[in-house]
Amino acid sequence: MEFFGYTMCGPQNYMKDILKKDYFEPMTETEVKELFMKNSMIHSDKDNSRGLNGFAYGSFERFLDMKKKGMVKPFGPCDMYRFPPTSCHEFGWWHYDTVLTGENWYQVVPRDMATKRSNPFVEDFMPQSKVHLGVKQFNNNEERLQKVYEKTLELLFRGAKKSCHDIIRNQENSVTNKKDGMKQLVIGKGGLLVPSEQKIEDKPLDVRHCSCGACEEAICKYCERSLCTSCQHYCCRCHNYHCSKCSLIG
Template sequence: MPKRSYPFSESFSSQYKVHVGQKELNNCGVFGLKYRQEVYEKTKNLLFNGTKAMMGRIWKADAAEKASDARVSDQTAVSAAPGHQTLLKGQTRIGLDGRLQRANAAAGCAAAPSACCVCQRVSGSRKPCSQCERPACAACIQECNICSDRCCSLCAVTDYSERYERVLCCSCSS
C-alpha cells in the first residue's frame, strides 16, 4: 500500500510573521489593563485641563465685564440677574423648572445674516423653521406628515419604514 499524500499545500507554513503592536498589547497583553488605565487617565486629564483653561478664560472675561459694568452702572441702571448671559435668537437656556426656554434676540447684538440655515444661499425668500426658528429657503423647508409644521431639512427626519416615505419633524419622530 502506498503512502498517503501530504494534505497541506507546499506553501503552508506553521510559522508566520505576526505584527504585534500597541493595540494588541493593550487588548491581549499581560499589562493591557495598565496601558488602558494610563490612556484613560491621560485622556481624562486632557479633558479636565482643557475645561479648566476654558473656564479660566470665561471667568476672566466675566470679571472684566463685571468691572466694566460697575463703571457703566454709574451712568445707567443695569437690570441683569447675576450670571445672566445674553443669548442670540434661536439659542436656548435651561429655565428654573429644568426645561429649555427659547430666548429672544438680545438688544444690541448684531443680526445674523439672513442666509438659509441649510444650503447657506442668501438669495430668495426664507421662512423660519418651526423647530429651530432658523431661516430656511423654500427648497430646504419640508412639511411634517403628522402635524403639518414646516421645518428645515436639518430638523426633519425621513421615515422609510412604510410603503411610502414620510417626512417627520423632530417632535413627531420621537
C-alpha cells in the first residue's frame, strides 16, 4: 500500500491503524485481500469529510487554510492525517450542504478573526527608538568636539610660550662643547694649518653691534669687524664691504 496515499481501500491513516490491537502488516497477496474484505475504508454515500457521493467542495489547500484559521480542528492525534497530502487527488470540505443539513455531524461554522483592540493609552507613552551609537558618533558629538578644540588651542599656546623660553635659554647658554675630541686648526707662520694648543670656544649667539653702537649690518671682508650702514664702505672692484681702517687711498 502507498504510505499515506489514496489507494483502492480509501485514504489510509497509518497512525490510526498502528493503534489498533489486532494490527499486523500484510505480507502476502492473500493477507492483503483478506484485509481489504474485512477493513474496507471506502467512503460511503454520505461523508462529512468529502461531501455527498465523494464530491469535493473546494480543494485541499482551502482545507489547510481553514485549519490554520481555526475553523477546522482535529478531534485527536489520529485525525491529524485524515487527508493524505498527495498531489494526485485534491480533497475538499463540504460547507452547509443541503442534503447533509439534517445529519448530526460536526458542521464547520465560518468564524471571523477577532479584531485587535486598540490601546487607549497610546498617547501617554513616549515614542522610543533605538539608535546605535558607535565610536565615530560619540567622537562627533558637539560637546566633545568643543572640548577637543579648547584642549588643542591650549596646547598650541603652551607650546608657543615654551619655544620662546627655550630660545632665550639657548642664547644664554650657547657655548657648545665638542664631544668628538677633534682640535681646531689655525693658520700659522708660512700660511700652514697648525692645530691650536688653546681651545677656541664658539662665540655666543648674541646680537653684534658696530663700534659706533649701531646694530651690525655687514662684516669687513678683511678684519671681520662688525659694520653698520654708516661705517661700511663698498668696493666697486671686489664688490665687498670693508671698514675705514682697511681702506687704502691711492
